[in-house]
Amino acid sequence: MSNLEAQDPEVHELIKLETQRQQTKLSMIPSENFFSKAVREATGSVLSHKYAEGNIGRRYYEGNKFIDKIEKLTIERAKQAFNLPPNWSANVQTLSGSTANLSVYLALLNIGDYIMGLYLPDGGHLSHGWSYTPKVPADPNKTVYYGGKQKVNISSKIFNTISYKTDPKTQLLDYDEIERIALLQKPKLIITGGTAYPREIDYQRMKQIADKVGAFYLADIAHEAGLIAAGAMNSPVGIADVVTMTTHKTLRSGRGAIILAHEDTIKKINKAVLPGLLGGPFNHSIAGICVGLKETQTDKFKEYAFQTVKNAKHLAEELAKFDFKIISKGTDKHLILIDLTNKPLLGKKFARALDHAGIVANYNTIPQETKSPLNPSGLRLGTPWITGRGMKEAEISKIALLINQVMKITEQYKDLKFKDFKEAVSADIEIQKIANEVKVMCEQFPLDM
């Protein structure tokens, strides 16, 4: 019996149930991944007992000899993993992608400056300046968005914001249009990256635009970090002024974030982190990141990253055969976004139906979205987790088939209220059969838990 089981059976039981859920379902939320036992051991270690406010060799607390060594090694490994230019360095202390971005803003901007990022419904991120006005329908034909009254993220509360959109015809970034908008507003910071843009970004072109308007350029690679480290996608390192990332998505290195930039900029960012935003860093998370960054430099990880992209491309192709409309007609990375407007169910109901069938996805807005983010037109699917289980194209074809079957089975419930829909789907025998098929598939590709 473990210590936890003996001391706190309630929490132990809940963790056991969550472990079973992860083991028996196909996790296809693109921002999620599972980590090696070694990463989890480091993350669950005694390092979380220690306070280490400050930076390596300059802490406000005694007793940080080993913490310093761990943080130094993590920075060294980040330099190697992302092939940093000699005068670049890293901050590995921010706790998450959102605080990493906030630290950059605090380091480089003044309150009230303009920041410009990708429009959230087109795949941007909340922390890139999101605000909106409730019940005012978005104009799908406008290429620029000036935000709304509800400043829901701190980035829109303290900065002025402007968002660029994707091209309505191609659903791709339109760099000429981004340049036009940037020239109009002259933001102090231009941001790329997001949660649902499925394509490569032309980092050189974005840097040219930023230079032309005198802006800093931040490339947020939260989603793609692991694919970039492995060489499966292009890297903004050495091009953008700052690169931020989360460590828990495709990088598979435990929860946290990394910021990369020229060492002079990193000095400013270190100050923004402490005393600006944080107290003590999460030493245990930093150690997890350290272990993960060693893994990312293995051939095994490179193979994993390339296969993740292959799987996502294959998923897009297979679903297109069932007349699922894939945003931008495909993907260059680990995720696909599906426009469900030609199907009986939209994102919210479809995601719930899939969950009952053992396929965990998330509903999502799509470019030119006309519906609320609470009941949007799209579904987002990703391959990082299932690829880590060892699944390849054959399994992806099977999953696409199952996804299509779920849509067909649940069409009969499409007009029900969500509450009744949930009940109908959870009681549906055909859906339960698919959940069993998924379970069998998962048993063939067990997670090392």
Ligand SMILES: Cc1ncc(COP(=O)(O)O)c(C=O)c1O
């Ligand atoms: C592009 C991007 N930036 C930032 C974040 C925020 O990361 P976190 O959830 O760790 O705060 C995310 C999370 O999904 C993201 O996708």
